[in-house]
Amino acid sequence: xxxxxxxxxxxxxxxxxxxxxxxxxxxxxxxxxxxxxxxxxxxxxxxxxxxxxxxxxxxxxxxxxxxxxxxxxxxxxxxxxxxxxxxxxxxxxxxxxxxxxxxxxxxxxxxxxxxxxxxxxxxxxxxxxxxxxxxxxxxxxxxxxxxxxxxxxxxxxxxxxxxxxxxxxxxxxxxxxxxxxxxxxxxxxxxxxxxxxxxxxxxxxxxxxxxxxxxxxxxxxxxxxxxxxxxxxxxxxxxxxxxxxxxxxxxxxxxxxxxxxxxxxxxxxxxxxxxxxxxxxxxxxxxxxxxxxxxxxxxxxxxxxxxxxxxxxxxxxxxxxxxxxxxxxxxxxxxxxxxxxxxxxxxxxxxxxxxxxxxxxxxxxxxxxxxxxxx
Numbered sequence: 001x002x003x004x005x006x007x008x009x010x011x012x013x014x015x016x017x018x019x020x021x022x023x024x025x026x027x028x029x030x031x032x033x034x035x036x037x038x039x040x041x042x043x044x045x046x047x048x049x050x051x052x053x054x055x056x057x058x059x060x061x062x063x064x065x066x067x068x069x070x071x072x073x074x075x076x077x078x079x080x081x082x083x084x085x086x087x088x089x090x091x092x093x094x095x096x097x098x099x100x101x102x103x104x105x106x107x108x109x110x111x112x113x114x115x116x117x118x119x120x121x122x123x124x125x126x127x128x129x130x131x132x133x134x135x136x137x138x139x140x141x142x143x144x145x146x147x148x149x150x151x152x153x154x155x156x157x158x159x160x161x162x163x164x165x166x167x168x169x170x171x172x173x174x175x176x177x178x179x180x181x182x183x184x185x186x187x188x189x190x191x192x193x194x195x196x197x198x199x200x201x202x203x204x205x206x207x208x209x210x211x212x213x214x215x216x217x218x219x220x221x222x223x224x225x226x227x228x229x230x231x232x233x234x235x236x237x238x239x240x241x242x243x244x245x246x247x248x249x250x251x252x253x254x255x256x257x258x259x260x261x262x263x264x265x266x267x268x269x270x271x272x273x274x275x276x277x278x279x280x281x282x283x284x285x286x287x288x289x290x291x292x293x294x295x296x297x298x299x300x301x302x303x304x305x306x307x308x309x310x311x312x313x314x315x316x317x318x319x320x321x322x323x324x325x326x327x328x329x330x331x332x333x334x335x336x337x338x339x340x341x342x343x344x345x346x347x348x349x350x351x352x353x354x355x356x357x358x359x360x361x362x363x364x365x366x367x368x369x370x371x372x373x374x375x
Contacts, residue, residue: 033160034096034146036139044105044135046090048154050116051129056153057086068129072120075375079120080113090133093151097174098143108135114209145177194313195320202324205303207331212268212368213296215361217329219271220289221336222354225344229281233289234329240293241300242322248301249318260298262372267292269365275358300325 030048037043054060054071062070074082087110096103111131119129139146150157159175206213220237224230247253271292274285304321343349 029158030154031158031160032148032150034148040141041136041138042096044094044096044108044137046133046154047130048133049129050111050119050131052153052155053086053131054082056151057082057089068120076113076117079116083110083113083116086110087133089151091135093149095149095174096137096139097147097149097177098139099145100147101140101143103137103139105135105137107137108133112209147175147177149174191313191316195316198317198320199324199327202321202326203328203331204324205300206325206328210328212264212365213329214332215364216264216268216271216292216296217332218336219268219275219358219361221333221340222358223275223278223281223285225281225349230333232286234333236286236290237293237296238326238329240290241297241325244294244297245300245304245322246318248298249304249314253298255298257299257302258372260295260302262369263295264292264299265365265368265372267295267365269362269369272358272360272362272365276355276362 030046032047033045035043051067051071055067060067060070087108091105091108094105094108096105110133116131119131146161148159217234217237220233221230224233244253248255271289274288300321304318340353343353
C-alpha cells in the first residue's frame with residue numbers, strides 16, 4: 001500500500017511538474033542578421049526575448065513566469081521608458097568591427113509600445129515574447145571582414161550575414177571575423193523600398209493604431225453634409241499638420257508629448273461637441289481645424305522621431321510618411337461615406353446619426369484627456 005501511494009504521489013507530481021514546465025517561460029536564442037547595402041550602409045535586425053531584455057534593463061529578480069508577472073504589472077508609460085532605455089543601451093553596446101574598425105549603429109528602431117502591450121496581454125500560457133529591433137549604420141568603403149560584439153545579456157545568438165553566411169555566436173565576446181560580400185541591390189530599389197515602408201508606417205499610424213486621429217476625421221465628416229466643405233476642412237488639417245510635422249522633425253518646434261497629447265484629446269472633444277450644438281457648419285470651422293491640425297502634426301512628429309529617419313533619405317522619408325497619413329485619413333473618410341453617405345441628406349441624419357456619434361467621440365476625447373493628464 002505504501003509503495004502504491006508513493007507511486008501515485010510521484011506520478012501526479014511529475015504531471016504537475018510537466019504542466020508547469022509546459023507553460024513556464026523559457027528563453028530562446030536571439031536572432032541577429034546584418035545585410036550589406038550598396039551605399040556603404042548596412043542594415044541590422046535583432047529578434048530577441050522581451051522578458052529577458054526587461055530583466056536586464058530593470059534589474060528584475062526571479063525567473064520564468066515570475067518575470068512575466070512583473071513585466072505585465074508595468075504601466076504603458078513604464079514600458080515606454082524601459083523600451084527607450086533598452087534601445088539606448090543596445091545602440092551603445094552593439095559594436096560592429098569592419099576590418100577591425102569599431103562601428104556603432106547610427107539609428108536603432110525599437111518595437112512600438114502599443115504592440116508590446118498587446119503582446120504582454122496575450123493568454124497567460126503564451127511563452128512567445130519575441131520583439132524586433134532594427135537599425136542602420138555606415139561602414140568603411142570596400143570593407144573586407146566583419147566581427148561583432150553583443151552584450152552578454154542577449155545570450156546565445158543565431159547570426160546571419162546577408163545570405164547564406166550563418167553562425168552561432170556567443171555574446172559578451174568579440175566574434176571571429178566574417179568575409180563580406182556586398183549586396184547587388186541598386187540604390188534606386190533601396191530608396192523605393194524605404195519610401196514604401198514610410199508610406200506604410202504613415203497609414204498604420206492612422207489605421208489601425210491612430211484611433212484618436214480616426215475619431216477626429218470622423219467628427220469632421222459628421223457635420224459636413226457637402227463634399228466641398230469636408231474637403232476644405234481636410235485640406236486645412238493636412239496643410240497644418242504637414243507644417244508642424246516638418247518643424248517638429250527638424251527640431252525647430254519642440255513641444256513635450258505630455259502637453260501635445262492631452263490637447264489633441266481636447267481637440268477631438270471640442271469638434272465633437274461643436275457637432276452636437278452647431279447643426280450648421282460655420283465658416284470659422286476651417287480655421288479651428290487648421291489650428292488643431294498644427295497640434296496633430298506635432299503628434300505625428302513624435303511618432304516619426306521615434307521611428308527615425310534614415311541617413312541621406314530624410315526628405316523622401318518625411319514626405320512618404322505624410323503621404324501614408326493622408327492615405328489613412330482618406331480611407332477613414334471613404335469608409336464613412338460607404339457606411340453613412342446614403343443618410344447624409346435625410347431629415348433624421350442629425351438627430352439619429354450625427355449627434356449620437358458625436359457624443360460618443362466627445363466622451364472618448366474627454367476620457368483620453370483625463371487619461372493622458374493623470375495616468
